[in-house]
Amino acid sequence: MPLNTLPLILVAAAAPAAAPQPAATAFEHFFTGSTQGSGTVAIMLSGRHGMKDRARGRMERGALIIEQVVEEEGKPARRRSWRLVRAGGNRIGGSISDARGQVAGEVAGATLHLRYTMSDGPTVEQWITLRPGGRSASNRMVFHRFGMKVATVESEIAKVD
Numbered sequence: 486m487p488l489n490t491l492p493l494i495l496v497a498a499a500a501p502a503a504a505p506q507p508a509a510t511a512f513e514h515f516f517t518g519s520t521q522g523s524g525t526v527a528i529m530l531s532g533r534h535g536m537k538d539r540a541r542g543r544m545e546r547g548a549l550i551i552e553q554v555v556e557e558e559g560k561p562a563r564r565r566s567w568r569l570v571r572a573g574g575n576r577i578g579g580s581i582s583d584a585r586g587q588v589a590g591e592v593a594g595a596t597l598h599l600r601y602t603m604s605d606g607p608t609v610e611q612w613i614t615l616r617p618g619g620r621s622a623s624n625r626m627v628f629h630r631f632g633m634k635v636a637t638v639e640s641e642i643a644k645v646d
Contacts, residue, residue, distance in 0.1 A: 511619055512597050513549050515644055516542035522624060524640025526557060529633075534558040536640065547571070548579070584609075606630060613642070620644045 523537040540553040551567035569579040569588065577590040577597065583604050590599035590611075599611040607628040615622045626638040 511595070511615055512592065512613070513544060515615060515619055515622060516540070516549055516551055517544060518542065519645035520642050521645055522640045522642035524624070524638060526636065526638050528636045536638065538640075538642075542567075603628070607635060 519539070519541050521537070521539045523535070525533050526536050527533045534557060536555065536557045538553055538555045540551050542549060542551040544550075547570060549567070549569045551565075551569075553565040553567065554562050555565060556562045564582070566582040567579065567588075568581075569577055572578040575592040577588070577592065577599065579588045581588055581601060584601040585604045586602055588599055588601040590597060592598075595615045597613045599613075600609070601611075602608050607630045609626055609628055611624070611626045613622050613624050620643065622642045624638065624640045624642055627634055628636040628638075
């Protein structure tokens with residue numbers, strides 16, 4: 486089963502300086518450059534196995550583009566391409582090469598929450614939470630098929646450069 490994988494300003498009379506933008510821009514910064522991750526895949530009735538990934542991200546005309554290679558134990562490496570764009574406020578839209586249709590999500594504090602459907606059927610909810618300092622993040626993915634949880638991925642991602 487394949488795996489995977491980003492302001493409102495109020496104006497009032499004599500208002501103080503605008504509050505800083507939410508930490509949302511930290512996601513674009515975190516994924517720009519090289520990252521690598523490792524963790525486990527747990528598949529219902531099949532057990533657990535290891536996985537790792539490496540990725541390179543860049544900003545291109547307002548979109549975060551991520552080229553990723555995912556390696557799962559016992560399977561050949563596969564490439565994934567991500568394109569994530571801010572869709573207003575804290576909403577995120579975009580595409581992932583092995584997803585069917587659009588990716589939708591939002592940023593809430595230090596967490597990026599994405600929803601999409603994989604090309605081979607399961608729906609995915611993914612939460613990427615930046616750790617303090619912005620050099621690492623936790624990644625949790627939950628795969629559902631016919632309304633049942635069929636797999637999870639738990640991994641840690643680290644910024645390399």
